[in-house]
Amino acid sequence: MQVTETLNDGLKRGYAIKVTADELDAKVNEKLTEAQPEIEMKGFRKGKVPMALLKKQFGERLLGEAMQEAVDGAMNKHFQDSGDRPAMQPQVKMTNEDWKEGDDVDVEMSYEKLPEIPEVDLSDLKIEKLVAKASEEDVDEALKNLAETAQDFLDRKKGTKSKDGDQVVIDFVGKVDGEAFEGGAAEDYPLTLGSNSFIPGFEEQLVGVKEGDEKAVEVKFPEEYGAENLAGKDAVFDVTVKAVKKPVAAEINDALAEKFGAEDLEALKGQIRERLEAEYQGAARQVMKRQVLDALDKKVSFDLPPSLVEAEAKQIAHQIYHEEHPEDQGHDHGEIEPTDEHNKLAERRVRLGLLLAELGQKAEVQVTDAEMTQAIMNQARQYPGQERAFFDFVRQNQQMQQQMRAPIFEDKVIDTVVEQADVTEKEVTKEELQKAVEALDEE
Known part of the structure; x- marks a missing residue:
């Protein structure tokens, strides 16, 4: 078997693979020899059917299997030896379309390899973590809104x-x-x-x-x-x-607290304060996550597989189109050409996605079964009465599982980055935190 490089341009690679007729014939004979002891045929005892007859009976079908296995084996050996990781499924095609039994098999394989990700020193990343406490005014405002719902x-x-x-x-x-x-x-x-x-x-x-x-x-x-x-x-x-x-509005007193399952008014205020501060922490994490991603984006630069960038840009353009045209529920709107802005955003997402994947692999970040189950249950609550059906659907759908696993993995990698970064806390008001969150959408 011969593997010859035909293209080496940036991350693009091309190879010509030749599987000789003798190699194919040997592989077919190997398969027949392996199966011979179990084959029965009229006029012959089990395991005693002559090879020539077996080859005539089954050779053509086994030849196709042997051809596929030989090409797959050559590809796997190439990736193992070269260390290349294809960005997307390699394109493989047979070039001698007039092939007949007894000919060599010529195959072309092309792909874009994932780039080498440079080492990143995370210790010099400077991250500001916003901390907002629930003031008495915040608690009183939330309590007033609660009283209005219990009118x-x-x-x-x-x-x-x-x-x-x-x-x-x-x-x-x-x-x-x-x-x-x-x-x-x-x-x-x-x-x-x-x-x-x-x-x-x-x-x-x-x-x-x-x-x-x-x-x-x-x-x-x-x-x-x-x-x-x-x-x-x-x-x-x-x-x-x-x-x-x-x-x-209901009176703000112990009776109101009891309506919401609290022992008294002070206990209800404590519950409200905890809920508010949990919301503030979630908002502050959004701001910090953007800081981390911005810092990483500025810190690294490497070649990107064009196919990944193109696919991401098309997805961004498609998503934005539907956000801007909510009345168009179908997908028969034709090709949506990505803009320069879409392409730039796609490059950022692909770069950060590859970097986070590398950092997560090195840190041995794993998404546990318990975390996946919790994520599925959380999303299933959006379908009242159909929770079990949704749960079963996700369990049987690998693509859906990957879509749900990706953000969990990303968040866990962000946590490992923050643990190694230089983080300072800054206490802010609710209003300042809100402005920081709003600024995320403006960027």
Whole structure:
């Protein structure tokens, strides 16, 4: 077998591989010899079928297998000997298309090799870690917002007309064709106007009513309504308004804390403070991660495989197109040509991706099964009722697993970089942290 270099340009490599007819014939004979003891054929005892007959019967099929194995073996040996790692799947094609049995096999192989990643001294990376504490004002603001979500309703002054957002306490009886229907009546029912908890058109007709009013609310049940006997039917609800109440934020006290599962108000404040500071830490990590990536990007320079950059640029262009055209849900928009900006961003991503992969390999960073399971469970929560189906889908889909593993791996590599870097902490306010996060999107 002969392997001859035909191209050596930057990271591009090309090789001509020749597998001789004698080598193929020897490999076919080897396969037949290995299989002979188990082969039975009419007129011969098991294992006694002559080689010539076996070759006539199975030789053509085995020749194809032998050819593929020989080429694969040559490629694997080349990568092992050369140390090259192809950036993408090598392109392999047979050049003597008029090949017939007894001829040598000529194959061309071309690929782009991954570059040699230079050593990086991480100890001189200067990283600033922002630290924000939850102030009393932050806690009080969050507590106030929490109280508004747990709003109460107080009676409005007698004779006051209801507004959107008010609560009306009503008795009602629903009728279709003059006949009351099952499940269409209630007494002292508290209905918040604008909540859209009743069928369309119902709540809007109760805006402007006052205590003591009686009103016939005319509606039409939706065509897709759950009860078939009511779907698409016109109905009239005889409504009596017993009270009109205005929304008020719940009082900030121990009773409010108990509503949210805390022992008392101070315990609730402590929970809020922890939650806020966890959010601040997450935001600060985003800022620090960008610092690390920017510093690494400036620190290293090496040749990039053009195919990886091109593929990444196309993906960026495609993603940005759909962000700018949310109405276009399909993918029949034709070729989207990457801009210079897309290409520049692609180069950065490929460079950092290769560098982080190298750093992670040297640091023996691994994504554990437990970390993957947790990531899958977190994403599965976005599909209520279908968690198990999503979990099974990911487990059976290698590409999906890789997409979920990549950001976990990257974060763990970032952690190893930060551990070796020169990190200083800087205490900032919530507003300063917010500005730093907003600046990430502007870059």
